[in-house]
Amino acid sequence: MASTVPIVKLSNGYEIPMLGLGTWQSKPGEVETAVKAAIDIGYRHIDCAYVYGNEKEVGDAIAAKIKEGVVKREDLFITSKLWNTFHRPDLVKKALHETLENLQLKYLDLYLVHWPHAYKEGGDLFPADESGKIQFSDVDYVDTWKAMEPVVGEGLARSIGISNFNSQQIDRLLKVATIKPVVNQVECHPYLNQMKLQEFCKARDIKLTAYSPLGSPDRPWAKPDDPQLMEDPKLKAIANRLGKTVAQVLIRYQIDRGNIVIPKSANPGRIASNFQVFDFKLSQEDVELINTFHCNGRFVPMSAAVGHKDHPFENVEF
């Protein structure tokens, strides 16, 4: 079925819709309705992850919409991610098979290494010691990547990519990769606009997917005094001037910079309004104005992994 969503071509020739639905924190009991609503509205790109714990329900929604004839499998672009406890090369394919089984799919469109750093394998997804500290694994993401590559030839994922990788980690990976990552999925919004990482990825033909584009207000570690992106008066003024919502401006900000964007909502009304972004465009002046709101404001700092040798946000410019 034709979709109104613009697409970008990945370095391997596959196409990805620039707007997708995020599913982190979409709860069991609501995520199936959300994904069904999204597909009815016209979303064709769904962003999933094993660690979100809801892939089975996302799969139920996809299966229902295919069965109803609303979409065919090939109309959809489904992404999932390899969790940190499955980085050891012998665990990669098993983890992917479990995701495929949950999503009731034969292949993914895109499989990402969720984070560069690995956690202790084999048990809990957040393997903590008695003091509550996450237990790390020293598996090298380069070895994980080598185990990711064969899944493409085996038809289990059309494309593979990375998430939360910094510039140094990307170049280290590219030195050994026989299949290049097509995407780096990273936090991106006006407070953390990723200008340098975007340029860096562009030079290597890696597309950037913007996660937490609305400022992730429902992140579990949010504190009452934290800045609220969607409440920013400067963004509200732009939205009012354009007759749009702040969320629509934030989504359009990514699309107008050439980024893929995956806002999450479990609310059918907001899923619909977040899709109403194809009847306007931000002017170059507005994009440049919003660029000035950058303040290195990261909402997803991955504090639990601070001290890990592969933590992507420590001791690095971008």
Ligand SMILES: NC(=O)C1=CN([C@@H]2O[C@H](COP(=O)(O)OP(=O)(O)OC[C@H]3O[C@@H](n4cnc5c(N)ncnc54)[C@H](OP(=O)(O)O)[C@@H]3O)[C@@H](O)[C@H]2O)C=CC1
């Ligand atoms: N690779 C990675 O490490 C990560 C990937 N991601 C991916 O990116 C997706 C998006 O990021 P996420 O952190 O969830 O945060 P977002 O920035 O997408 O914000 C989601 C929040 O905004 C609310 N919201 C959505 N639309 C509107 C609207 N129009 N008006 C007001 N509030 C709105 C949602 O509430 P409601 O549901 O009630 O509408 C929810 O609370 C994730 O769901 C996940 O798929 C996210 C973080 C890390």
Ligand SMILES: CC(=O)C(C)=O
């Ligand atoms: C939301 C998510 O993907 C995280 C925190 O890894």
